[in-house]
Amino acid sequence: MSNNQHSISIFRDQLQFAQNWLEGTLQGVTQELAHWQPNGKAHPIGSQVVHVITTQDFFIHQLLQGKTPLMAGDFAEKTGFNMPPPQGNRDEWAAHVQINMDTLKQYAQAVYDATDTYLSTLSDSDLDRKLDLTNLGFGVQNVAFVFNLLILNLYCHTGEISCLKGLQGLQGYPG
Template identity: 25%
Template sequence: MNASALLVETFDRLPELVHAAVDGLSPEQLRWSPASGTNPIGWLVWHLTRVQDDHLAEVIGEPQVWVGDGWARRFGLTADPADTGYGHSAGQVAAVAPENAAALVDYYTAVADRTRRFLVGLTDADLDRIVDERWDPPVTLGARLVSVANDDLQHVGQAGWLRGLLSATG
């Protein structure tokens, strides 16, 4: 298996996990959290999608999916490309209000489709390309993609765990 196929395999596992975390939940359930100051399911899935959208758009050299097609409106937000959820206060977390589970799934699907199209065309040599010189050492495309996959997998796991907790609390 080459690196492109490995990355496709990794990212292709996420859509099913996103669906499992949010399908059938009401807007209120998507905004539920077990305690004050904790991130709800809807925010976690929105955030993991925003990070993937932001980071992939940068390395692909295209605008973020978020800024087009009215995505922000479906979450009660503005189409600010810098807003990925990093450093959100409790108030900012609460402001992320997906209109329904379909908004999360649809946005994730649009981002995942673009990600997959990009990954399929990668060569192993592409992964050594420097994509961010603000770090020491500079970040390669391979490291950036692993970072995005890691972040996404952690957050979708958290969302799945919260889904189970929500079900258990009735």
């Protein structure tokens, strides 16, 4: 690690840890479990995973690099879900999306790898670059905000997934 990548190194470590925590929590999730619809407004496990991975794919590729997200490029038709999540309310989508967890896991790994590769090209000063995220409801932020948001998103939804597993008598978090 160079002296100008201290913060980048921390973000890389945090993202890798959060991604591994998600993947560990997903151990034992079957196709049936991925589609189980709990009472109330909670979304099924599979749709939670799709949201987390597609958000990271979009932010890393399109938002930060101006590139096509993997789900619309190299992984088009190979993501493990039959329809992408909409922007905004996902209730209807979450109730109907069909997910193949094995294929989704391959897409997720590609997103994780692409994220780490992108981070390895940045220096700490790149984290200060301003982004207009007004259309996403966040106003003007910097690149560091995006990485913090991705980490938060991973942990929040991993917690929801752990709870959904627990409601079915399964261990949630790895351990």
